[in-house]
Amino acid sequence: MPESVKPARTPAASTQRLKMRRELAAAAMELFATKGYEATTVDEIAAAAGVARRTFFRHFRSKEEAIFPDHDDTLVRAQAVLEAAPPHEHPLDTVCRGIKEVMRMYASSPKGSVERYKLTREVPALREREIASVARYERLFTRYLLGHFDEAAHREDVSDYDEPLLAEVAASAVVTAHNHVLRRWLRGGAVGDVEAQLDHAFAIVRRTFGTGFGASRPAPAAEAAAETERRGEVLVTVARTDTPLPEIMHSIEEALRRR
Known part of the structure; x- marks a missing residue:
C-alpha cells in the first residue's frame, strides 16, 4: 500500500470518524483563538469537545495535528482520483484533478479555512505541520507520474535517469500552483471563483511540465x-x-x- 494512505473504512465508520475529528478541531481552534496556542492543552481540547483525553489521541497524535482534521481522508480521495483516471487522460491533468480534492476541502468551510490559515501563519508548529501535509501529496503525485512516462514523448536530451527528477518537479509544480492559488484566495477572505483561478494556474503548469508523460493505456485516436x-x-x-x-x-x- 502506498506510503501515508490508510486503508479504506466503511462509509459509516469514516463519517463518524471525520465528524469526531472535526469536532475536536473546532474545539481546538476556539481555544487557540481565546487562550492562545501555547497555553492550550490537549486535556482542555478534549474537555471542550466533550470527550476523554484518550479519545483525542485515537484521532490525533498532537494538538497541532488537530488543526488539520481532513487531510487523511482527502489524501485517500486524491489517490482514488489517480486510480480511476480514464486511460486517455494526460497524467498531469489527472494529478491536477487529484489536488483539487484539497481545494474542495478548504472551500467546503471558507470561514474556518480563513481562520486556520491565519493561525498557521502565526504559529511555527502549525506551519511545520502544514508543510508535512503538503509533502504527502507531493510524494503521492510523484509516484503516479513516475509510472506514466511515455518513451515516445521524451525529448532527446531526457534519459531514464532524469525521470525521477522530472516526476518530482512536475508533481511539485502542481502542488505549488495549487497552494499559490489557495493562499491568495484565503488572504482575500475566501471569495471569488477559486476553481477558475486554479484551472488557469494548472494550464500554465501543463504547458511547462507536460512533456514526456503518457496515459497508462493509449485510447484509440x-x-x-x-x-x-x-x-x-x-x-x-x-x-x-x-x-x-x-x-x-x-x-x-x-x-x-x-x-
Missing part, C-alpha cells in the same frame, strides 16, 4: 482528442466529448501561437 486548425481567420476545434477542458484549451492556445 487519443492523439486526435483535441485538434485545432485555422480556416482563414477562424479557429476550428474538434474534440472528443470526454476530452478534459485543459487539453482543449492547450490545443487552442498552441494554434493561436502559430498564427
Whole structure:
C-alpha cells in the first residue's frame, strides 16, 4: 500500500470518524483563538469537545495535528482520483484533478479555512505541520507520474535517469500552483471563483511540465482528442466529448501561437 494512505473504512465508520475529528478541531481552534496556542492543552481540547483525553489521541497524535482534521481522508480521495483516471487522460491533468480534492476541502468551510490559515501563519508548529501535509501529496503525485512516462514523448536530451527528477518537479509544480492559488484566495477572505483561478494556474503548469508523460493505456485516436486548425481567420476545434477542458484549451492556445 502506498506510503501515508490508510486503508479504506466503511462509509459509516469514516463519517463518524471525520465528524469526531472535526469536532475536536473546532474545539481546538476556539481555544487557540481565546487562550492562545501555547497555553492550550490537549486535556482542555478534549474537555471542550466533550470527550476523554484518550479519545483525542485515537484521532490525533498532537494538538497541532488537530488543526488539520481532513487531510487523511482527502489524501485517500486524491489517490482514488489517480486510480480511476480514464486511460486517455494526460497524467498531469489527472494529478491536477487529484489536488483539487484539497481545494474542495478548504472551500467546503471558507470561514474556518480563513481562520486556520491565519493561525498557521502565526504559529511555527502549525506551519511545520502544514508543510508535512503538503509533502504527502507531493510524494503521492510523484509516484503516479513516475509510472506514466511515455518513451515516445521524451525529448532527446531526457534519459531514464532524469525521470525521477522530472516526476518530482512536475508533481511539485502542481502542488505549488495549487497552494499559490489557495493562499491568495484565503488572504482575500475566501471569495471569488477559486476553481477558475486554479484551472488557469494548472494550464500554465501543463504547458511547462507536460512533456514526456503518457496515459497508462493509449485510447484509440487519443492523439486526435483535441485538434485545432485555422480556416482563414477562424479557429476550428474538434474534440472528443470526454476530452478534459485543459487539453482543449492547450490545443487552442498552441494554434493561436502559430498564427
